[in-house]
Amino acid sequence: MSIFKKIFTKSRSQEDGIFFEAIQKILGFPPKELNHYHKAFTHRSSGKTDSNGNPISYERLEFLGDAMLSSVIAAHLFNEVPHGDEGYLTKMRSKIVSREHLNELGKDLDLIRFVDSKVPVQHFGENIHGNIFESLIGAIYLDKGYPFCERFIQKKVIIPYVDIPRLEGKVISYKSLIIEWCQKEKRIFHYDIFEDNAIDGQRLFGVKLSIDEKVVAKARATSKKKAEEKASQRAYFAFQEKMNKK
């Protein structure tokens, strides 16, 4: 093996090592076949082809991931809302898998850093985030099968985001719920900004919510209002039982 080949091989495997670690961190379990994940982030502009000459693009995996996501969310809603009829279940699922929501999920995981494209990523629209979130799910399905897909969706979509009262429109603002409860219970609360950054031209606020001088939740978002709402929601879920009892 020539020294050049050796260097190339080493740097390639190092690169794969970094990618493996990053993917494992996102998934919460080790990937088996890294190739699926490479495909999940390959934009058609890269001009890559598979061994049979078929062009590689994350769009095929996006189709697959979209189907898996829909079925996992369908099963979750079916089990969680026994009183919901078909129309209700369909509506709730559309809200969960809305383009806007998927974009948010993709952004939270910062999936765009993996995209392999000849087009600069800044030139893509907002939907790239949701699209590659779906293609990642497709890759998990191919790599590890349906149960791991379920596990990933449970962890990244259902637990942190699927909030049925909110989706039903019954809860408009978690901040107002928190304030109401604190006033009724005569608790002292305040929201404080602990972070105010700009990363790549995107401003990011960190807000913490304290109740009786104890920090109960923290959150980051692109506006102060959003970060407050996110922190309130976290506090609400942490104290749900307590708050509903009163």
Added chain:
Amino acid sequence: MSIFKKIFTKSRSQEDGIFFEAIQKILGFPPKELNHYHKAFTHRSSGKTDSNGNPISYERLEFLGDAMLSSVIAAHLFNEVPHGDEGYLTKMRSKIVSREHLNELGKDLDLIRFVDSKVPVQHFGENIHGNIFESLIGAIYLDKGYPFCERFIQKKVIIPYVDIPRLEGKVISYKSLIIEWCQKEKRIFHYDIFEDNAIDGQRLFGVKLSIDEKVVAKARATSKKKAEEKASQRAYFAFQEKMNKK
């Protein structure tokens, strides 16, 4: 236990025994929890409710089954057609899970015989057949999990019906393929009606296709033309290798 209760219990379990056998025959594997399948065929007009008072209707299971069917078909197409892009895969899937096609699948299994309804089944439209085909898939998912759903869909949808060249519109008529091949190969062929019935006002034709005086395929359909096409398709799949070699 009173004698009345004993009789009731026995007749109930006998009834369940018959239902169990029928479902097992359709599924190709034994059901675990029969209750899911009862729900899959319960129309809302039956007025039945679950132990929490929620009305029972197959429509919830239909929602679930539809999602499972979509994801199994998506995975099949993804694997079978590596050159197909997202648009192609989406289009092919819509053809496979079209209302018309699902109705045909439900009718083939005669699922309507199981429907529990206060409305006479004759009053339902055509779509009842496809709807309860989907709700049956939903019941399989709940009862036995995703892999059994896949197995059932493979056996009842993919193997007998998912014919990619046909879906792509490349094959217009299997009858013309058969005729062409027979003429080229100097084989004698004929289509004969072996059955001409009317069941519940619905005419049904049975057609057999013979090649060199040997019956190679049979099919039944609501018109002579359809039955001939179905028999030709069956013959085509049986002889595919032979026919493509020539």
